[in-house]
Amino acid sequence: xxxxxxxxxxxxxxxxxxxxxxxxxxxxxxxxxxxxxxxxxxxxxxxxxxxxxxxxxxxxxxxxxxxxxxxxxxxxxxxxxxxxxxxxxxxxxxxxxxxxxxxxxxxxxxxxxxxxxxxxxxxxxxxxxxxxxxxx
Amino acid sequence: xxxxxxxxxxxxxxxxxxxxxxxxxxxxxxxxxxxxxxxxxxxxxxxxxxxxxxxxxxxxxxxxxxxxxxxxxxxxxxxxxxxxxxxxxxxxxxxxxxxxxxxx
Numbered sequence: 001x002x003x004x005x006x007x008x009x010x011x012x013x014x015x016x017x018x019x020x021x022x023x024x025x026x027x028x029x030x031x032x033x034x035x036x037x038x039x040x041x042x043x044x045x046x047x048x049x050x051x052x053x054x055x056x057x058x059x060x061x062x063x064x065x066x067x068x069x070x071x072x073x074x075x076x077x078x079x080x081x082x083x084x085x086x087x088x089x090x091x092x093x094x095x096x097x098x099x100x101x102x103x104x105x106x107x108x109x110x111x112x113x114x115x116x117x118x119x120x121x122x123x124x125x126x127x128x129x130x131x132x133x134x135x136x
Numbered sequence: 137x138x139x140x141x142x143x144x145x146x147x148x149x150x151x152x153x154x155x156x157x158x159x160x161x162x163x164x165x166x167x168x169x170x171x172x173x174x175x176x177x178x179x180x181x182x183x184x185x186x187x188x189x190x191x192x193x194x195x196x197x198x199x200x201x202x203x204x205x206x207x208x209x210x211x212x213x214x215x216x217x218x219x220x221x222x223x224x225x226x227x228x229x230x231x232x233x234x235x236x237x238x239x240x
Contacts, residue, residue, distance in 0.1 A: 047193055
């Protein structure tokens with residue numbers, strides 16, 4: 001596997017990584033995802049479900065209470081997608097499948113399940129650098 | 137996408153066009169202005185220029201296709217879902233019990 005450089009921003013502070021997500025047409029969609037150490041599961045906008053390839057989990061559609069968005073509850077669909085990560089230098093991970101929740105959001109949030117739990121996260125805000133290290 | 141000149145799908149081994157990263161940075165740097173101009177909509181950006189706008193991913197791509205000059209063969213844009221950012225995502229709605237001396 002590889003060390004993937006993050007894209008780190010100020011005002012607002014944010015660390016992002018580029019995901020390549022398998023599409024319905026068998027190609028890959030390139031999309032930046034926010035590294036979110038408060039998210040158990042990665043979150044994707046439901047409006048991308050027309051474009052992306054996914055496999056529904058047994059849980060399917062469900063409602064989450066107080067799970068990360070400041071409304072009482074939100075509906076989500078649990079599914080598995082195939083992704084690989086890459087950075088501007090051309091470093092790439094292998095393909096892997098990860099569990100995500102599709103919901104009424106416009107953010108792509110990268111959570112622990114299936115992805116952050118597999119890597120070392122290094123974040124250097126003063127120098128606006130960071131990386132995810134997937135070295136075994 | 138079925139559109140012919142808006143390239144959004146790449147094979148596994150294909151090198152990523154450099155504009156993908158630079159255009160993403162450009163959107164981040166200009167997010168406030170873009171939000172003021174287009175609102176919370178989908179935009180198609182290529183080489184620091186907004187090619188298309190729409191309420192859905194597909195509508196934005198269709199708009200970009202229409203706006204492309206006839207002599208352009210293919211572009212490799214990004215599709216950004218513009219949205220206002222909130223400083224916190226996990227604040228419960230409803231009443232909050234602040235310390236008494238701060239509630240007066």
